[in-house]
Amino acid sequence: MDLDGPLAALLDPVLLLRAFYLAAAALILLISAVPALSDRFLAYGSRSARSPAPRNAPTVLARVLDHLTTYRVPHLYFAHFYILSILSSLFWAHQIWTRGPGFELLATFVPEDSPTMTLPQIYMVWALMLLQGVRRLLECLVSASNSMSTMWIGHYILGHLFYLAVNISIWIEGVQAIRAPSPSSHPQPAFSSLILPLVLPILLAAHVGQHSYHAYLSSLRATKHSYSLPSHPLFPNAICPHYTLETLIYICLALLAAPEGRLVNWTVATGAVFVAVNLGVTAHGTKAWYVDQFGEEKVAQRWKMVPWVW
Numbered sequence: 064m065d066l067d068g069p070l071a072a073l074l075d076p077v078l079l080l081r082a083f084y085l086a087a088a089a090l091i092l093l094i095s096a097v098p099a100l101s102d103r104f105l106a107y108g109s110r111s112a113r114s115p116a117p118r119n120a121p122t123v124l125a126r127v128l129d130h131l132t133t134y135r136v137p138h139l140y141f142a143h144f145y146i147l148s149i150l151s152s153l154f155w156a157h158q159i160w161t162r163g164p165g166f167e168l169l170a171t172f173v174p175e176d177s178p179t180m181t182l183p184q185i186y187m188v189w190a191l192m193l194l195q196g197v198r199r200l201l202e203c204l205v206s207a208s209n210s211m212s213t214m215w216i217g218h219y220i221l222g223h224l225f226y227l228a229v230n231i232s233i234w235i236e237g238v239q240a241i242r243a244p245s246p247s248s249h250p251q252p253a254f255s256s257l258i259l260p261l262v263l264p265i266l267l268a269a270h271v272g273q274h275s276y277h278a279y280l281s282s283l284r285a286t287k288h289s290y291s292l293p294s295h296p297l298f299p300n301a302i303c304p305h306y307t308l309e310t311l312i313y314i315c316l317a318l319l320a321a322p323e324g325r326l327v328n329w330t331v332a333t334g335a336v337f338v339a340v341n342l343g344v345t346a347h348g349t350k351a352w353y354v355d356q357f358g359e360e361k362v363a364q365r366w367k368m369v370p371w372v373w
Contacts, residue, residue: 074172077330080232084333087221088340095344099125103132104215106348135213142203144222148196151230156189159234159241166241169231173238178322180237188233188320188331191266195312196226198270206281225337229313232330236322258318266315272297273308280305292357300365302350306342307368313338343368 094100121129158166180188234241279295298304313335320328346367353362367373 075174076169076172076231076235077177080228080235080330081333083224083228084337087225088337091340091344095347099128101344101348103128104217105344106352132215134216136216136219138212138214139203140214140219141222142200143219144226145196145200145203147223148226148230149193149200151227152189152193152196155230155234159185162242169235170238170242173235175239177236177239178324179239180234180320180322180328182237182240184320185234185237185240188316191316191319192230192233194270198274202274202277202281206277225334229331229334232328232334233316233320236320236328236330258321262315262318266312266319269308269311269315273305273312276305276308292353292361301370302353302362302365302367303342303346304368306346307370309342310335310339310368 091105094104154165157163276295276298280293283293293301295301295304301307313331317327317329317331317335320331322328350362350365350367353365
């Protein structure tokens, strides 16, 4: 099916994915900027148990918002995100390998003259995305506890949408290479002489660092049965270094997935923007929660996500 003009652009999955990430990031920033919304909808996990500020007699709108906050799921449902990510990775691997109907449907709307990733890039970035899903699922299962903390269902739904989207984003700019009749019929230059040897070790180190910090946080809860102020040896002055490393992983994926002639894969990069905004807002709330729990003097000098900056 050949489509031209505005309709083709409107249905281009590359543009739709980028628009989704940026719109979702903008929505999170909007909610965070409105106290009536941020107090109700952004906190999750242990922070969702934070006592709300007292309010005067609620308006009709306030009662509606309060009712919406009652739709919550257990925080342990975070594991569902990574189950979905793994299943999506496997599904798209099958679709790409067999040129299945799901792949062909999306590929139909990708312009034929767009810059493309190479097959080795697609295979590698797919494997790295699968690694992310498997590692995070195992961490969730190992650290599973009897925690009664919850998250708002909107966060739960948005997380699922993100993992569905990102598992398409990692290959959608390589459609032309996948559809080539044979590997030799499409240019197969490897990655930049600098990008692969520099970025891949950084990404793998981010995996190791994030796993180390997740294990540390889990040990705090297991040994003390409550939250205490973290002081991991690698991150003594950090509030949420695991968020920093999560964002770094997606930035590295955007660099490794760059189509020919481009520095980054802008579809994955906009996904990294969403991750940075989402986790940045959460880190801001986490620091406020730590101030409530442990006092301003113990937390004030710690950075939230960006070392020595924020």
